[in-house]
Amino acid sequence: MLAYIVRRLLLIIPTLFGIMVLNFVIVQFAPGGPVEQTIAELKGTAISVTAPIVGSQSDLGSKAPDPSNKSVYRGARGLDPGIIKEIERMYGFDKPAHERFWMMMKDYATFNFGESFFKGRPVIDLVIEKLPVSISLGLWTTLIVYLVCIPLGIAKAVRDGHEFDIWTSIVIIVTSAIPGYLFAVLLIVLFAGGSFVQWFPLQNLTSSDWDTMSWPERVVDYFWHLALPLTSLLIGSFASLTLLTKNSFLDQINQQYVTTARAKGLTESRVLYGHVFRNAMLIVIAGFPGAFIGILFTGALLVEIIFNLDGLGYLGYEAVRTRDYPIMFATLYVFTLIGLLTQLVSDLMYTIVDPRIDFEARS
Numbered sequence: 001m002l003a004y005i006v007r008r009l010l011l012i013i014p015t016l017f018g019i020m021v022l023n024f025v026i027v028q029f030a031p032g033g034p035v036e037q038t039i040a041e042l043k044g045t046a047i048s049v050t051a052p053i054v055g056s057q058s059d060l061g062s063k064a065p066d067p068s069n070k071s072v073y074r075g076a077r078g079l080d081p082g083i084i085k086e087i088e089r090m091y092g093f094d095k096p097a098h099e100r101f102w103m104m105m106k107d108y109a110t111f112n113f114g115e116s117f118f119k120g121r122p123v124i125d126l127v128i129e130k131l132p133v134s135i136s137l138g139l140w141t142t143l144i145v146y147l148v149c150i151p152l153g154i155a156k157a158v159r160d161g162h163e164f165d166i167w168t169s170i171v172i173i174v175t176s177a178i179p180g181y182l183f184a185v186l187l188i189v190l191f192a193g194g195s196f197v198q199w200f201p202l203q204n205l206t207s208s209d210w211d212t213m214s215w216p217e218r219v220v221d222y223f224w225h226l227a228l229p230l231t232s233l234l235i236g237s238f239a240s241l242t243l244l245t246k247n248s249f250l251d252q253i254n255q256q257y258v259t260t261a262r263a264k265g266l267t268e269s270r271v272l273y274g275h276v277f278r279n280a281m282l283i284v285i286a287g288f289p290g291a292f293i294g295i296l297f298t299g300a301l302l303v304e305i306i307f308n309l310d311g312l313g314y315l316g317y318e319a320v321r322t323r324d325y326p327i328m329f330a331t332l333y334v335f336t337l338i339g340l341l342t343q344l345v346s347d348l349m350y351t352i353v354d355p356r357i358d359f360e361a362r363s
Contacts, residue, residue, distance in 0.1 A: 001351070005344070012340045017105070019336050020329070024101050027325065104329060113330035118322050123330045126315060133311030136205060136226060137300045141233045142292045149238055150284065153245025158272070160250060168242075176239035181302035184232035188306070192228060200228050203308040229307045233300060241284070241291070248280040255279075285349050293339045 093100070107114060113123035156165045191199045201207070205225050206218070213221060252258065253276060261271045301313035312331060319327035350357045 005348075008344050008347070012337070012344075015340060016333070016336055020105065020108075020333065021101070023332055024097075024104075024329070027328070028097055030323075108330070108333050113333075114326045116319075116327050117324045119324070119327075123326045126327065127312065127330065127334060130310060130312045130315045133205060133304065133309045134300065134313060136222075137229060137233060137303065137309070137311065138292065140226065140230055141237065141300075142288075144230070144234060145237045145241060145291070146288075149241035150245050150281075152238070153242045154249055154272070154277075156242065156246040157249035157253065160246075172239040172242055176236045178235050180232045180236055181306060183235045184228070184303055184306045187228045187232055201225050205309070229300075229303050229309060232303055232306075245280070245284055248283050249276060252276045252280045282350060285346055288342075288346050288349070292342055293335065 095103075111124065113127070115122050116126060119126065152168065156168060159165050187200075188202065189195050191197060192202050201224070205222060207213075207221050207225075210218060210221065253272075258271060258276060261275055262268075266274070300309075300311065301317055303309070304311045304314045315327060316331045318324070319331065
């Protein structure tokens with residue numbers, strides 16, 4: 001097993017490299033990069049000159065606009081080619097694309113992600129600052145979904161065709177049709193001061209007096225802030241995994257080895273959890289990495305915006321909108337690396353659920 005883990009870890013390197021190459025090439029053809037955006041700002045009829053966008057006068061030379069003048073008319077005069085060259089140098093676009101890519105990957109190998117173009121802060125600091133929000137939403141959502149869906153799916157499989165199976169199917173199908181962001185708005189209207197009561201907060205993961213609270217009070221305050229965002233993320237998240245678990249168990253229950261086990265006099269509980277469970281759970285475990293990464297980094301974007309939770313999803317959205325390449329590629333690098341490592345953990349879970357699986361023995 002150790003040799004298999006080492007091979008999988010080594011395989012992460014070319015996989016991650018290929019993903020970064022592909023996305024880097026695509027971005028090179030996307031219009032509206034940071035250089036073009038800065039030039040558009042400078043050529044506008046009214047501009048506000050700020051250091052994070054165009055740099056200081058020394059950065060742009062004697063042709064740079066006066067920072068004290070907040071409105072400078074430029075009309076269609078264009079910009080001096082020297083200023084454009086200096087803007088390209090500021091953002092590192094004075095080098096060929098392949099050189100920029102190799103420099104980026106060498107820095108990323110040591111987790112040096114540079115500074116944001118438009119926020120003027122190290123990217124790693126921004127990621128660490130936003131990470132608690134995304135981790136909280138993704139981790140708790142995934143945990144609750146699996147804790148609910150797996151037992152529910154097993155119960156539905158055992159009671160296939162009965163009233164319990166029919167009514168639970170109706171409930172999860174109806175809830176899956178409700179968009180999470182619309183349900184989030186409804187929760188705000190009902191419980192967060194919209195039109196009725198204000199029982200829950202709308203911003204941040206903790207209250208302003210968090211530091212003065214005891215540990216039990218901090219736990220209550222943390223989940224108090226998470227209650228509405230988690231509910232809106234969970235409302236439509238049960239259907240697919242519940243039905244997948246149910247169908248997987250039904251498929252295994254109808255196998256010949258189950259009939260043989262019952263004929264030997266084993267109890268239904270022993271048959272279900274001693275034999276069927278480990279076979280039926282393989283397909284459920286296989287979908288864990290995708291579900292976790294999807295909820296953690298993409299599924300919570302609108303919820304973060306609606307509840308004013310500043311997480312990685314919103315940070316990535318802002319980076320794409322403003323073409324903040326250091327944040328774009330750093331978040332892609334981190335997300336991809338976490339996804340690949342999670343896939344490895346998923347493979348290791350196979351051997352825990354079913355010890356008969358031995359990846360090392362494969363030819």
